Amino acid sequence: MSVAETKTLEQLAKAEARDYLWTLNFGPQHPATHTTLRIVLMLEGERVVDAIPDIGYLHSGFEKIGEHLNYNQYVTVTDRMNYISPLANNIAWHGAVEKLLGLEITPRCKYVRTILAELARISDHLLSNGAVGLDVGAFTFFLYGFYQREVLYDIFETLCGARFTNSYTRVGGAMHDMTPLVIEKIRAFVRTFPKTLDDMERLLNRNRIFVDRTKGVGVLSKEEAIARSATGPIARASGVTRDLRKDAPYLAYPDLDFKICCAPAGDCFARYLVRMAEIRESLRIVAQAIENLPSGPINVEIEERTALPDKKQVYTTIEGTISHFELVMWNRGFTVPHDETYAAIEAPNGELGFYVVGDGTDVAYRARCRPPSYIHFALFPHLIRGHTLSDVVAVLGSLNIIAAELDR
Amino acid sequence: MIEQQTVAATSAQFPAIAWSEFRGDTRGVVPRDALFAVLQYLRDQRGFDLLVDITCVDYLNYRDADDRFGLVYILTNTRTNETITLRAFVNDPDPSVPSVVPLWPGANWLEREVWDMFGIGFEGHPDLRRILMPEEFTAHPLRKDYPLQGRGERHNFPVLQRAEG
Numbered sequence: 403m404s405v406a407e408t409k410t411l412e413q414l415a416k417a418e419a420r421d422y423l424w425t426l427n428f429g430p431q432h433p434a435t436h437t438t439l440r441i442v443l444m445l446e447g448e449r450v451v452d453a454i455p456d457i458g459y460l461h462s463g464f465e466k467i468g469e470h471l472n473y474n475q476y477v478t479v480t481d482r483m484n485y486i487s488p489l490a491n492n493i494a495w496h497g498a499v500e501k502l503l504g505l506e507i508t509p510r511c512k513y514v515r516t517i518l519a520e521l522a523r524i525s526d527h528l529l530s531n532g533a534v535g536l537d538v539g540a541f542t543f544f545l546y547g548f549y550q551r552e553v554l555y556d557i558f559e560t561l562c563g564a565r566f567t568n569s570y571t572r573v574g575g576a577m578h579d580m581t582p583l584v585i586e587k588i589r590a591f592v593r594t595f596p597k598t599l600d601d602m603e604r605l606l607n608r609n610r611i612f613v614d615r616t617k618g619v620g621v622l623s624k625e626e627a628i629a630r631s632a633t634g635p636i637a638r639a640s641g642v643t644r645d646l647r648k649d650a651p652y653l654a655y656p657d658l659d660f661k662i663c664c665a666p667a668g669d670c671f672a673r674y675l676v677r678m679a680e681i682r683e684s685l686r687i688v689a690q691a692i693e694n695l696p697s698g699p700i701n702v703e704i705e706e707r708t709a710l711p712d713k714k715q716v717y718t719t720i721e722g723t724i725s726h727f728e729l730v731m732w733n734r735g736f737t738v739p740h741d742e743t744y745a746a747i748e749a750p751n752g753e754l755g756f757y758v759v760g761d762g763t764d765v766a767y768r769a770r771c772r773p774p775s776y777i778h779f780a781l782f783p784h785l786i787r788g789h790t791l792s793d794v795v796a797v798l799g800s801l802n803i804i805a806a807e808l809d810r
Numbered sequence: 811m812i813e814q815q816t817v818a819a820t821s822a823q824f825p826a827i828a829w830s831e832f833r834g835d836t837r838g839v840v841p842r843d844a845l846f847a848v849l850q851y852l853r854d855q856r857g858f859d860l861l862v863d864i865t866c867v868d869y870l871n872y873r874d875a876d877d878r879f880g881l882v883y884i885l886t887n888t889r890t891n892e893t894i895t896l897r898a899f900v901n902d903p904d905p906s907v908p909s910v911v912p913l914w915p916g917a918n919w920l921e922r923e924v925w926d927m928f929g930i931g932f933e934g935h936p937d938l939r940r941i942l943m944p945e946e947f948t949a950h951p952l953r954k955d956y957p958l959q960g961r962g963e964r965h966n967f968p969v970l971q972r973a974e975g
Binding site for chain 1: 832833835859860861862863865867868872873874882884888891893895914915916917918919920923927940941942943944951952958
């Protein structure tokens with residue numbers, strides 16, 4: 403750890419020895435931060451001597467709110483964490499809650515969640531790679547990516563009515579099943595998207611300007627990546643072969659055939675390549691899962707008393723009526739063990755985990771989110787030192803910092 | 811998921827750890843004074859090289875809880891994919907634990923967040939400042955005795971005035 407990192411903002415501002423350095427406030431409102439975060443850059447000419455991230459502008463107390471909303475209500479808050487792939491957050495949150503409850507979801511639900519998690523990954527990677535492209539001057543690439551995100555938004559809208567904040571999962575299932583129209587749209591996407599992906603790769607993979615702007619910039623070594631808790635595509639671009647989908651399999655991943663995408667270089671270009679390769683693998687997963695979608699109910703059985711029974715059961719069976727009554731009355735709900743657990747999924751951005759503490763009621767006692775953006779943004783000063791001011795946007799974009807998840 | 815050998819070797823070294831199992835997670839409660847030594851042992855001898863998370867739980871109103879704060883360390887061995895959860899309890903008036911930044915540089919911001927939200931001190935932390943809340947803030951908002959809607963701090967924050975003329 404360098405000396406500079408240990409100094410506070412005031413100390414650095416006062417340090418007379420460094421008064422030849424120029425201080426630049428990057429953000430909180432800047433087109434290339436994409437969200438609200440601030441970096442105080444110490445510049446010597448074009449060179450970044452030090453960068454001090456200053457975060458908290460979007461802190462909205464999500465973890466505190468989690469202690470006051472019940473397990474189903476809180477899913478709406480998880481949407482607003484990493485809002486470019488909200489479905490992955492929904493799945494991570496309810497995965498953790500179901501682990502706490504010891505609830506085994508139905509095979510169909512596992513497949514549906516797997517498909518949606520992978521579609522969320524595609525949409526996240528399209529945006530984060532698109533943003534890198536946008537920031538270093540490849541606007542066309544960004545538009546290609548955003549057009550396909552629009553197709554995905556359309557799928558999500560058909561699925562659950564919401565384009566952006568999906569809130570699709572529920573404890574023990576989902577808000578409702580996938581309709582045949584959604585399946586048809588996902589099939590069409592799997593069919594048509596590879597062509598655009600080829601075009602996108604042709605646009606940037608050998609693009610001289612893009613490669614020069616990203617290759618060798620912001621290098622993170624394998625040892626550093628592990629020591630600094632990096633996960634997801636950022637760690638994999640540094641040669642860490644860790645992917646929770648293989649290493650701690652959850653949902654339907656053990657049944658599906660896919661590869662882990664890694665690169666040894668650890669620079670911004672490697673992170674771009676890993677994300678592009680992961681999009682292809684995600685498409686393969688979606689294609690396999692959608693063709694092998696098991697039949698059966700999406701929610702767990704009535705006896706579990708966690709998922710709302712469907713209306714037919716409510717009106718025709720006594721168990722359905724009781725279960726519905728128990729779940730919708732404000733002072734009833736379901737009970738959870740007096741215990742705590744941690745469950746994580748491989749979200750598009752890295753390991754997204756929730757540490758949930760149950761206290762018997764249907765409101766979490768503690769709902770800790772392990773946000774990948776937060777941990778990756780801590781890497782930023784380390785990655786940018788010694789590079790030029792124009793590299794700031796490339797590094798920032800390749801880390802895919804989502805300020806809403808950063809600050810929660 | 812964890813190998814029995816890891817648990818056995820760790821408890822041979824540190825008999826004071828109380829182990830438990832829940833939904834396939836292996837968890838150990840470590841005495842506060844042994845915390846740093848246990849974490850160092852796990853990192854250096856047992857290959858737990860990835861610090862997944864550091865967080866804290868305030869057990870103020872929790873049933874059967876003897877201690878106020880429970881610190882949670884989640885570690886992973888990236889070669890064997892073992893994951894272990896370690897907990898250590900600290901109490902008022904001066905809750906603090908040794909910082910693990912010397913072991914994992916990635917712990918820096920995680921510990922700052924725990925300090926900011928719970929007011930747990932980390933001895934030896936290089937830069938223990940608030941990270942999410944503003945510098946002027948005095949409370950630790952994720953403590954259970956802090957109300958959801960705050961204590962009106964919001965209205966007393968200094969406002970940056972636009973320069974005249």
